[in-house]
Amino acid sequence: MTAAQPSPKVVKQAIQWMLRLRESGNSPALAQQCEQWRSAEHAHELAWQRVIHLHQDLDLRALPGAGVALQTLETSQRRLHRRQALKLLGGVALLGSAGWLAKDLETVSAWTSDYATATGEQRSFQLPDGSLLQLNTRSAVDLTFNDRQRLIRLKQGELLLTCSALANPGRPLLVQTRDALLEGFAGRFVVRQDSACTHVSVDQGRVAVHRPDNGELLWLDSGQDWRLDELGAHRLEQVDMEAAAWSEGLIVTRNMRLADFLAEVSRYRHGFLTCSDDIADLRLSGVFRLENPETLLQLLPQTMPVRLNRRTRWWIRLERMA
Structure with a gap:
């Protein structure tokens, strides 16, 4: 099965339409304009359906950068006109997130795979x-x-x-x-x-x-x-992780680098997860449950000299414990 993938530009347009509809209180006139945009090209409709589907699963706050931008939108309402704040959101969050969202949608799209x-x-x-x-x-x-x-x-x-x-x-x-x-x-x-x-x-x-x-x-x-x-x-000859453990809801590591472990955990959550260079080579072995990656991350400071620096719920950086 093959199908054209919507470009990051088109995905960004779909996000912008969603935000405009939300901002307007779903006005009939704007909804009609959105329908015209969706029907203009197949890629538009495909991007719209994917954004809607992902939004239902994640909520928009899951987008890297969008949480910060939405918080900015909420607080800046007291100082700026909401339309100006929405423009700020489009400029900050969408430019940083549309490429990530398009990549994520292309990666796991039920629309283009059996x-x-x-x-x-x-x-x-x-x-x-x-x-x-x-x-x-x-x-x-x-x-x-x-x-x-x-x-x-x-x-x-x-x-x-x-x-x-x-x-x-x-x-x-x-x-x-x-x-x-x-x-x-x-x-x-x-x-x-x-x-x-x-x-x-x-x-x-x-x-x-x-x-x-x-x-x-x-x-x-x-x-x-x-x-x-x-x-x-x-x-x-040697591997640092049990390959099939995920089928039982586990990550099983053997002397695995912390940076590699975080890269593995990031596959099971949305957003960005990284660590500072000075702790990247720390090693860990153990059995970790995948059912809640956030709980899993909370365990690391209990066994390693690290702390979680949360810029948002979705943007986490591990740093050495001071």
């Missing part, structure tokens, strides 16, 4: 052949099941595939990522597509990597972790 998950969501799907597909946060896949193949295209994010034990001669079970074509057999494995590579972790059974350069198969065995990129396949 199966998808939102931020912090995990879902399970029974496939036509009896295999079990589990998607982690911000993930999207397309399926092609026909007489010749069973293909799962991982467009974004991470999946856990438990292959059906039933034999399907002539119909290989394939997972396609940007970096590799994987073939699963009776077993269970995790595939994660990052910006620069694909990570594969085999929990049970074996996985074959099809190598178009020489036509041969590279076999990945149970208990192995691999990195696949444009330079080839690389066995990872």
